[in-house]
Amino acid sequence: MIVAERKPFEEIKNMVSGYDRILTVGCATCVAVCLAGGEKEVGILNNELKLAGKVDGSPVQLGAVTLQRQCDREFLAELDDVVKDYDALISMACGAGIQFLAERFPEKPVFPAVDTTFIGVNQDVGIYEEKCRACGNCVLGMTGGICPVTMCAKGLFNGPCGGTNQGSCEINKDQPCAWYLIYERLEKQNRLEQIIEICPTNDWRNQTPRTVIQPGYKERSTA
Helix, strand or coil, X not given: CEEEEECCHHHHHHHCCCCCEEEEEEECCHHHHCCCCCHHHHXXXXXXXXXXXXXXXXXXXXXXXXXXXXXXXXXXXXXXXXXXXXXXXXXXXXXXXXXXXXXXXXXXCEEECEEEEEEEXXXXXXXXXEEECCCCCCCCCCCCCCCHHHHCCCCCCCCCCCCCECCECCCCCCCECHHHHHHHHHHHCCCHHHHHCCCCCCXXXXXXXCCCCCHHHHHHHHC
């Protein structure tokens, strides 16, 4: 899932300063799970903005909508008859949802209320661990399902550096060395010979905008 965290209130407040009618749009999927931008968080933010407006002597009209997903045009259509009543929109979705919202309503300024952090997993209630950086060149099959991009402080694709120390990373002794873990995992799977296979240089496709079309939909997309 995509993990995000809410921006500091003062930053949000400054972004929407000068707008009298503001619609806060939440997302009921990833950001709701990590308690950053679901219906509850929309309500909390609007209450903060309402209170701040009273204190500053500049009350604002606030609206609230929480969509199932902001990264899907089907759900964004629910706002078509709503946004006309507002001067600006606040999105509490991930970066993809924010951009989709701004694309659908280009005449309205859209401000982000959250920072998208990473793709991660839920280790416990309220505890999320980064597991994938969407690098576009997955090598998990060669590394025993342990990601060297996220687990290694240096993102090394071909074995440990000279700083590994008894299973720990030189950056932080409490951080396990990714390649030590990979070694142990491959050994358990009787695939240790794979650790000497050279991973090709990563072309870091996540550095430029990408579009992925599943083969079954190619004909439709070019029609």
